[in-house]
Every structure is written in C-alpha cells, then in structure tokens.
Amino acid sequence: MSKSNQTYKELAVPHFTEVFDIIDGVMREFSVPYYMIGASAIALELLKDGIKPSRGTKDIDFAMMLSSMKEFEEISKALEQRGFRKAKAPWTYLYEKDDVVIDLLPFGEIQENDTEDFNKRNSDLHIIGFQEVLENPSRIPIEEKWVNIPPLPGMILLKLIAWSDRPEARENDLADILRIIEHYYDIEFDKIVAEHYDTLDTDDLDERTVASEVLGREARVYLNKSDRLKETIYTILKDNLTEVKLSSLVKHWARQSGEEVEYTFGLLKAFQRGLLKNEENSE
Template sequence: MSTSNQTYKELAIPYFKEVFDIIDKVMLKLNVPYYLIGASAIALELLKDGIKPSRGTKDIDFAIMISSIREFETIVKELSNYGFNKVEAPWTLYNEKFNVVIDLLPFGEIEEKFTLNFNKRNADLHFLGFSEVLKEPETVQIEEKIVQIPSLPGMVVLKLIAWSDRPEERNSDLGDVLKIIEHYFSLNLDEIVEFHNDIFPEEGELDQLKIAARVLGRKARAFLDVSPAINERILKTINDNVIKVENSEIAKQWIRNKDWNLEYAVEILDELRIGLIEE
C-alpha cells in the first residue's frame, strides 16, 4: 500500500524534512536499511485519511537493520557531521540546531550477537517484534522521498510490546494504539466490508471501534504466528488487562478524555484479543 500525496507541512513535525533528509543520506551512503517507526509513522498513515497529527513530537524514531555495534558506531560518527550527538540514553542522538531527538533502534543480525557484543550500558535494547513486523513494511511517499513504515497492525504489536516493557513511562504508546483503533475502520473500510463482514452484528448498532479492534487482531495474528515470544508477550499483556475490568491499566489510560466507562474500553481490548486468537 502506498500514497503519494503527503507533504512535510501536513505532517507538522518540526524539522522533520531536515532530519529525514540527513537520515536518508547517511543510511544510503552506509547501505543500511531503515524504517520510520513510532508516532511519526502513525501520523503518516493517518494522513492518508486526511487526519492531521494530534500531538506534536520532537522525537523521531527509526529502526535500523545492522549486524554489529561497530556498524552502529559508524552511523553515529557519520551523523555527528550533521550536528547529531550521542546522549546518555544508548540509542539516542540530539541535534541542538533543530532541537530534535532521534532514536536509532537496531535490529537484525545484531540480535544474534547481542549477548556477546554489547556492554551493560547497551543492555536495555528491546528487539522483540522488529524483525517480524518490518519484514513486509508499508511504503509511503512524502514529497520526493519514499518512507518505509510498519503496517498499522504491526504498529499495534510494537506499541504493546514497548508499553509492556516499561508501563510506568510508556503511556503514550497506549494512546497511539487507541488512535489506530479509532481510525482503522475508515482507513480500511472496503477491505473490512469485503473480508470481515462476519463481524458485523445481525441486529443492533454497528460499533466501528470494536470491529476495527477485531480486524486489527486478525491482521496482527500473522506476527504472533511466526514468533512464540511475540505471541506470549502480546497475549499475556492483553489477558492481564481484560481479566479484571477494575485492574485494567490499558483501559484506564484509554478512557482519559473520553466519556467511556472502563467496561467499554475493556470490551474494545477484548475484541483485539479475540481477533488474535480466533481460528
């Protein structure tokens, strides 16, 4: 799936064009496959439906496919020529001129060498899900550039994994998951009507959020099927948040700024769970 109508102005992320041009130039020079992930990638997908970004960010996240920590250090050195400097966080660089933070999250062959080549300072790298989700990325054209990003079901998987790693500091990930659910029905209406109409109720009102969550679960199932680790992490995370409504941290985050009760938020989450496990 691709689109050719996005512009940097529509994306409304300060200095995104300047940063992306540098990243693109450096990664092409070093022959490193890279992918835009996180809130910026979600914003690009939602722009297809004319949905403007709701929250600005000075952080731009990329996943980079590399084989060693030495390759990562080469990338950092090259980016330093453009004003990007390492900070204390192991995979983060800061550009003072643009006042922009970028995260370069390694995955690929480096995962196999992780325990041998990484020191304790690097030990908080979270690989889970990247290789599987980015194996078949979406492509989006933004002006003259082609950007590779995760699919929306893939983003849901990555966001839930990231939140489960650090729930005390990753609440924005849950907001991103909900944002995807809120817009997925309209973004994929034709596909849902043609291939997922079995979810539609025979009587009563059609709940687009619940249908979207179920379809996202069905699509995300592909990532769980190829990785027992992803399967275990995602299902445990969701199950822990649907068993007891009053204890659902995901639902509590989702109802903020909504006129929903906890029960309804858990029902949406449970539809995602059903989509993930149904045959």
Template sequence: MNTSNQTYKELAIPYFKEVFDIIDEVMRLQKMPYYLIGANAMALELLKKGIPPCRGTKDIDFAIMLSSLSDYDDLINLLEERGFNRVKAPWTVYSEKFNVAIDILPFGEIEEHDTQDFIDRKSDLHLVGFKEVLAASTQVFIEDKIAQIPPLPGMVILKLVAWSDRPEERDSDLYDILTIIEHYFDFNYDEIVEFHNDTFPEGDNEFDQLKISARILGRKTKQFLQKSDPLKVKIIQLMDGNLISPESSVIARHWTYDREWDIEYAYQILQELKRGISE
C-alpha cells in the same frame, strides 16, 4: 508500492524535512535498510486517507537493520559529523540546532550475534517483534523521499511491546493504539466490508465501529504473532493480564482517562482486540 505522496507540512513536525534528509543521506552512504517507526509513521499512514496527525511530537524514531555494533557506531559517527550529539541513552542522538531527539534502534543480525557489548547496551531496548513487523513494511512518499513504515496492525504490536517493557514511561503508546483503533474502520473500509463483514452485528445489536475495528486489528496482528513464539507469548500474556477485570486493567484505565469513557466500554474494546487475535 504505495504511491500516496505527503508533504512535510502535513506532518506538522518542526524540522522533520531537515532531519529526515540527513538520516536518509547517512543511511544511503552506509547502505543500511532503515524504517520510520513511532508516532510519525502512524501519522504518515493515516495521512494516506486524509486523517491529520492526532498528537504532536518532536522526537523521531527509526529502526535500522544491522549485522554488528561497529556498524551502528560508524553510523552515529557520521551523524556527529552532521551536528548530532550522543546522549546518555544508548540509542539516542540529539540535535541542538533542530531541538530534536532521534531514537535509532538496531535489529536484525546484530541480535543473533549477541556480543557482550550489545547485550550490555540493549538493557532498555525492546526488539521483540521488529523483524516480523518490519518485514511487512510499506513505502510512503514524502515529497522526493521514500519512507518505509510498518502497517497499522504492526504498529499496534510494536506499541504494545514498547509499552509493556516501560509502562511508566510509555503512556503515549496506549494513546496511539487507541487512535489506530478509532480510525481503522474508515482507513480500511473496503477490505473490512469485503472480507470481515462477519464482525458486523446481526439483528438489532448495536453497530460499534470501534469494537469492530479492534477485532479486525486483532485478526491482522496474527500474521506477525505466528512468525515468532516469543512475540506471541509476550502479547498474549500482556492481553490476558489486562483482561482479568475492568478495574484491574491498566490499558482500559488509560483509555478511559484519555477518552472519558466508562471503563466497561474501554474494557470491551480491549476484549475485542484479544478476540481477533484468538480467532
């Protein structure tokens, strides 16, 4: 258990406390395991080392472990009683009072049962990797509440999956992956120095923290990929498709635009991420 304690003020997200309190209440009433995912989870994890949130978002994303679609509908009914409204998107509710959209994504036994109703409704739901990544979740305290969040390497996996499913809508996922790479060396410094110093260059070669971090993150994603062949295939195909050439790499082009880098450098960072996965 991680005892690092954050405050809602540090997250700099309007009405996060009010929304999180409601979600926590209804999840406890229904006895449903739930996880905070997305940009807010990344912000909480980085705040452990005093790294402030890198981008603001009013949307809050949760994943919940369920056995049936009826359990999901019961949960949404409770949220409606507390002022949330269903919207067109099948897994989203909206609070007019707090002006916030909440994605509540179901996974677990509900996937295995594969009822026709669930199949029809999950058309835009990217579930691959949830079970594997969230099994390694950690606890972080937010004042008097406890949030379960995925580890940073797991966030990289979930964001790659989410982006690959809807690349035209999910540019922010690539931005978040790059943010994790940029901060990972300082975030995990002690472990890197003790267990991954073989990634450090020898001789007069340049010491590049971003390349080292990308490679180590790749190594640490393997614990999830080894547990699921569909997940492994999806990630490897995605990486290979973006490592044909710098010019054809959509991921490298996005990173180049975000940071005003030379595309060759962005491509090299992506190569190091794949290198770590392959080791």
C-alpha cells in the same frame, strides 16, 4: 499541492525535513534498511488518508537493520559529523537545532552476531517484534522520497510492548493505539467488508469494536512468526483483561476517550478475540 507534499508539511515535527534527509542519506550511504516507527509513522499513515496528527512531537523514531556493532558505530559517527550528538542512551541522539530527539533502534543480525556486546550496551532496549513486523512494511511517500513504516496492525503490537516495558512513562503509546482503532474502520472499510464481513453481522454494530477485532486478526500473522512475540503479547493482554477495574490500559483509554471503562475493556477484548480467531488453523 500534491498529497505527498501536504503529508510532509502537515506532519508538524520541528525540522522534520532536515532530519529525515540526513537520516535517509546516511542510511543510503551504508546501504542499511531503515524504518520510521512510533508516533511520526502513525501520523504519516493517517495523513495519507487526510487525517491530521492529534499531537505534536519532537521525537522521531527509526529502526535500522544492522549486522554488527561496528556498523552501528560507523553510522553513529556519520551522524555526529552531520550535526547530531549522543544522548545518555546509546541509541538516542539530539539534533543540534531545537534539540529534536532521534531514536535509532538497531535490530536484525546484530542481535545474533554481537549478542554479548549488543546486550551489554542495550540492556534497556526492547525490540521484540521488529523483525516480524518490519518484514513487509508499508511504503509512504515523503515528497521525492519514500519511507518504510510498520503496517498499523503491527504498529499496535510494537506499541503494546513499548508501553508494557515502562507503563508509567509511556502513556502516549496507549493514546497512539487508541487513535489507530478510532480511524481504522474508515481507513480499511473496503478490506473489512471484503475479508472480515462477519464482524459486521451484528445488531449493535460498533465501528471501534469491529476495528479492534480486525486489527487483531491482521496482527496475528506476526505472532505466528515468533513464539517469543506471541508469548509477550498474550501476557500483556492477559494481565489487562483479568478484571476491568485492575487494567491500567483500559482505564487510560477510558480517560482519554470519555467512554466507560467497560467499553474500552471491550475494545481490548475484541483485539484479543481477533488474535485468537482460528489460531489453530493459521500458518
């Protein structure tokens, strides 16, 4: 069995093959660039390196680059003709089999060309960072197809923003970030040695701390593209790095990992340190 076939089956999302084939077909029909985001995208990236998903999900999230609300409505109609039905949120659909939840998040020119209509319909939709992170996506094989997903450093930014919007309902976003940190050192060891060797020059080497700082360094390129994205991320970090015992983010990581809260505070601090490294000289 090929590695891509294993990836396809081991993703363990109900009806994933069927749903993905429909989404792929519709997006190709309308010549719309699309990207898988969220937990399924992280699972695909990790499966590429032989790491199995830690949690199952019936949600599959996509981002699609659109130019107008008319284009969004045409795609919506095409999906309904293929077995999807709309949910309450305008970007959420349910697949007729097993009620698989699909989020299709629009971004791109639609935000500028139909600003008033877009904002009115999508007032609860937060897509800060999509344009910057998805500009250079990772490509992952799924059997005979390829899917674009956010690079892991960019995924952390998107997850932080999603969590900060509704922290009481999105603890899984924090779990996904921690999972990236836990595996990034092994996945990108060669890159760390070649490009970030200074993070290894310490007497008390901790792989997750190194991973956090390197992820921050790699994510900095996205912040340099958008002042709004930079301000949003810096605010989230500031709010959760003021005092250890007041940070809901690091307390959640501590509960999940079994580590002391001071340790998980250090992980977040390392990520911030990576983002800020040589900021004044970055382009």
